[in-house]
Amino acid sequence: MTTYETIIGLEVHTELQTDSKIFCSCSTRFGQQPNTQCCPVCLGLPGALPVLNRQVAELALRLCLATDCSITPVTRFDRKNYFYPDLPKAYQISQLHEPIGRNGQLCLKDFPERVVRIHEIHMEEDAGKLTHDPWSDQSLVDYNRCGVPLLEIVSEPDLRSAEEALDYLATLRKLLMFLGVSDCRMEQGSLRADVNVSVRKTGTQALGTRTEMKNMNSFKAIGRAIIHESQRQIDLLNEGGMILQETRRWDENKEMSFAMRSKENAQDYRYFPDPDLPPVKLDKAWIDRVRQNMPERPEQKQSRYQHEWRLSAYEAEQLTDEPFLASLLEQTIACGANPADVSSWILGEWLQACRSGNCDASDLSVQPESLAKLLEMIRNNVITRTTARSVFTYMLDHQIDPESYVREHGLAMVNDLDDLKQMVASVLEASEQSVKDYLAGKEKAKTYLIGQVMRKSRGKANPAHVNKLVEELLEQHRQP
Amino acid sequence: MQLTELSAWQLGDLIRKKEIRALDAAEAVVAEIKTKNEKLNAFLSYDEAVIRSQAEGVQEKLDAGQVLSPLAGVPMAVKDNISTRLYPTTCASDMLQGYLPPYDATVIENLQQAGAVITGKTNMDEFAMGCSTETSFRGPALNPWNQGHTPGGSSGGSAAAVAAGLSWYALGSDTGGSIRQPSAYCNLTGLKPSYGLVSRYGLIAYASSLDQIGPMARSARDCAAVMDCITSQDSKDSTSSDHSTAFKASCYEATTGFNISLKGRKIALPEQALAQVDPAVRRAVSETAAVFKDLGADIVPFDLPYQDASVPVYYLIACAEASGNLARYDGVQYGRQPDNGHEMDLTAFYEHNRSAGFGKEVKRRLMLGTFVLSSGYYDAWYLKALKMRRMIIDSYNEMMRGIDAVLMPVTPSAAPPLYQHEDDPLARYISDTFTVDANLTGRPAIAFPCGINAGGLPVGAQLTGHLLADDILLGLVHAYQTQTSHHEKRPSSARKGEPA
Numbered sequence A: 001m002t003t004y005e006t007i008i009g010l011e012v013h014t015e016l017q018t019d020s021k022i023f024c025s026c027s028t029r030f031g032q033q034p035n036t037q038c039c040p041v042c043l044g045l046p047g048a049l050p051v052l053n054r055q056v057a058e059l060a061l062r063l064c065l066a067t068d069c070s071i072t073p074v075t076r077f078d079r080k081n082y083f084y085p086d087l088p089k090a091y092q093i094s095q096l097h098e099p100i101g102r103n104g105q106l107c108l109k110d111f112p113e114r115v116v117r118i119h120e121i122h123m124e125e126d127a128g129k130l131t132h133d134p135w136s137d138q139s140l141v142d143y144n145r146c147g148v149p150l151l152e153i154v155s156e157p158d159l160r161s162a163e164e165a166l167d168y169l170a171t172l173r174k175l176l177m178f179l180g181v182s183d184c185r186m187e188q189g190s191l192r193a194d195v196n197v198s199v200r201k202t203g204t205q206a207l208g209t210r211t212e213m214k215n216m217n218s219f220k221a222i223g224r225a226i227i228h229e230s231q232r233q234i235d236l237l238n239e240g241g242m243i244l245q246e247t248r249r250w251d252e253n254k255e256m257s258f259a260m261r262s263k264e265n266a267q268d269y270r271y272f273p274d275p276d277l278p279p280v281k282l283d284k285a286w287i288d289r290v291r292q293n294m295p296e297r298p299e300q301k302q303s304r305y306q307h308e309w310r311l312s313a314y315e316a317e318q319l320t321d322e323p324f325l326a327s328l329l330e331q332t333i334a335c336g337a338n339p340a341d342v343s344s345w346i347l348g349e350w351l352q353a354c355r356s357g358n359c360d361a362s363d364l365s366v367q368p369e370s371l372a373k374l375l376e377m378i379r380n381n382v383i384t385r386t387t388a389r390s391v392f393t394y395m396l397d398h399q400i401d402p403e404s405y406v407r408e409h410g411l412a413m414v415n416d417l418d419d420l421k422q423m424v425a426s427v428l429e430a431s432e433q434s435v436k437d438y439l440a441g442k443e444k445a446k447t448y449l450i451g452q453v454m455r456k457s458r459g460k461a462n463p464a465h466v467n468k469l470v471e472e473l474l475e476q477h478r479q480p
Numbered sequence B: 001m002q003l004t005e006l007s008a009w010q011l012g013d014l015i016r017k018k019e020i021r022a023l024d025a026a027e028a029v030v031a032e033i034k035t036k037n038e039k040l041n042a043f044l045s046y047d048e049a050v051i052r053s054q055a056e057g058v059q060e061k062l063d064a065g066q067v068l069s070p071l072a073g074v075p076m077a078v079k080d081n082i083s084t085r086l087y088p089t090t091c092a093s094d095m096l097q098g099y100l101p102p103y104d105a106t107v108i109e110n111l112q113q114a115g116a117v118i119t120g121k122t123n124m125d126e127f128a129m130g131c132s133t134e135t136s137f138r139g140p141a142l143n144p145w146n147q148g149h150t151p152g153g154s155s156g157g158s159a160a161a162v163a164a165g166l167s168w169y170a171l172g173s174d175t176g177g178s179i180r181q182p183s184a185y186c187n188l189t190g191l192k193p194s195y196g197l198v199s200r201y202g203l204i205a206y207a208s209s210l211d212q213i214g215p216m217a218r219s220a221r222d223c224a225a226v227m228d229c230i231t232s233q234d235s236k237d238s239t240s241s242d243h244s245t246a247f248k249a250s251c252y253e254a255t256t257g258f259n260i261s262l263k264g265r266k267i268a269l270p271e272q273a274l275a276q277v278d279p280a281v282r283r284a285v286s287e288t289a290a291v292f293k294d295l296g297a298d299i300v301p302f303d304l305p306y307q308d309a310s311v312p313v314y315y316l317i318a319c320a321e322a323s324g325n326l327a328r329y330d331g332v333q334y335g336r337q338p339d340n341g342h343e344m345d346l347t348a349f350y351e352h353n354r355s356a357g358f359g360k361e362v363k364r365r366l367m368l369g370t371f372v373l374s375s376g377y378y379d380a381w382y383l384k385a386l387k388m389r390r391m392i393i394d395s396y397n398e399m400m401r402g403i404d405a406v407l408m409p410v411t412p413s414a415a416p417p418l419y420q421h422e423d424d425p426l427a428r429y430i431s432d433t434f435t436v437d438a439n440l441t442g443r444p445a446i447a448f449p450c451g452i453n454a455g456g457l458p459v460g461a462q463l464t465g466h467l468l469a470d471d472i473l474l475g476l477v478h479a480y481q482t483q484t485s486h487h488e489k490r491p492s493s494a495r496k497g498e499p500a
């Protein structure tokens, strides 16, 4: 039977993390009242003119540099003309002829041999948002998103499987977030991807006819859409059919794709240079400045954590999974905490708190200074790790200074050997059976007894002392 | 003293010296507009109460000792494609009937700061596409010199208003001659400034890379005073020049000196251009050259570069840009929607609204522009036009080395009768031969009166200068106007109080 190879290219749209829109000074904040973040420019009022927000070009430059793109010395904007109610000017300002960057590359994480070439990176403006109101049977337009800056990152057809495509997306997403280019929140639409899929007989060189898949709202959906589409094409070819070059819309609920109307496929956008926007000169001085202010990339951080702070490869990778964790780590260490302590606390207690609270890591409001203080109290034997956990839980909902909190609530560790001895003695007295079990050789009984002592001290007993005392006293029981 | 016969700066002078109150000037112009506009159709909108309250506001500031500008308190008119909060801004199109902009164009803000009293919005060709105001949704304006003739266009309403004494000066916009041609037809001085010198923010775009706002007035000196008010570097217009401050300093100076000598100035006269025009125009322009010579200038020969290409290149580029600029008028935010709109699919809805809302000439140009940008035609038409434009710019740069200005007719003839070429667009387009180069090259060009033909209609001449050297042009024409009186002639209908 003939085997096929799947060829995938991605067009990723990402919303830039700027305060204001690409061609006016309106805010880009998400989730505001409809049509409250608009002005004559982004509403496309007659006579209004666009002025480029330089921050957009700077963030775009960051990504271009980080993906080894060659920078277009004089980049230009073009108008993409089409009619749609969410597009108030009836054209989108985009870049066709002279995009800001070309010929870059991105290395995948789990497929290290695969280097994905980036065809181009270009800047453009977002359109508004249409919602259909079923009650009034009317379509409503919210122009808040009009003019929000986007980057489109177009890859070459260098990917060969859904796994590779998802790896590419995850790697790109991480890079965008660490560079401060985008927060990449898919649920807010700040990262979207269209996928070009074609198949060819294994061993052949010529590319098959490709289709473009749209409307995938999650990584999962993208993976499913690729698998589905490549199978559809293979089945079609095996039946002797032909692939049509078309745009297909993915329906996540039905797990199927549908060809869009041919009219939508035959769009002629009549691109031409936007006469309202002079070409943008990206001179060496500007590029150098952007290069100098370039945030550290995730893989750079990862290796620094391993070498400078002696974290394990696993820890370093986990901590560079998202910028928040990395910055929490770095800031807490900067406040004087021990790197190993911070790392284990973040990957342990912090993430656990997020899982049980069902929230993002960055949603916890504990400040690095407080966390550092808490961890230092453990390291200096001021409190036990158990106490620290409960203080931390309290800190999630309260702005407190952990040191004063421990002091005021008498949570400091009990180190006094006489006090502890008394406590252990009374526990052993009350747990005759466990003592017998231990003496009969059941090691587990000791753990239970230690637990009882800790409980009795409400977690404050110095665990090392307790361990030692329990062993000592148990041994005394052995000799009648 | 007939107030309406004064020039703008003369009136401004009297107001500044408190010899006349701003309100008196406003009342005088309101009376004139009320008597004559119904016939002339120069204004699409004006409002007596709004005029008076502006005049009172300016007077208060003057009385409080504020220094505004030499034109403070002088009533003026604005072409209807420049956004104003005071008056609807419709581009003389059905598509924008009732549209009241929520913001003012930068030139309007500048004028208001200078103490201008804005009387109203003037008639024009629909979306500035035309050369006669015949394409106006509200019908054409008439030429005050002869009401059977066009005042020109597209800024014809502004020209008619100033020529008829309904305004002391007006703003027009010029994409391919729309300030200069009506100025010539109505015996006015009109400047198409260097591209970028005057902000386009708020000017409803026809062709963005060619459009410029500029003054239309009774003398170069008035034009200079207006330029002084409207010029500014505007952070809201990316194509705005940073030269405006330097320019403001020099332009007023250029037209206020006496004993103007043009010794050392070189003015080029393209003989081949003169060969193509009416004898009356040829004679008037030749005489103009002689006056410049008497003033001390050297008159040197010149060949207009790529003369046959200019008009086609202009229309290809202008229409292409317009097809994008006017796409937003689709019935969703502007224009009329059909009653059964909800039964239509989106394409049918757009087709209906755009077919119903635009006039014939606008549709013609939008279709042309859409065509030349279409896939398969872009390279052959639009891209080729852009390359030609580059070549025209380069040859002007080359050929104008050492030359201060090129002297030419504005149009091949004086104002034609209304509707002369209604069914022959090509014949109309070809009359733009002498005006489009300034727009294609971004160079400043000024039209000024140089005689009256046998039919009693004015004839204009034109000087094209160097980019951002608008002050030189104003100075040259001012020098000419100190020696001649063509610019002082008024149509008989402009006499005060007489119905037009």
Ligand SMILES: [Zn+2]
Binding pocket: A021, A024, A025, A026, A037, A038, A039, A040, A041, A042, A043, A147
């Ligand atoms: Zn805005």
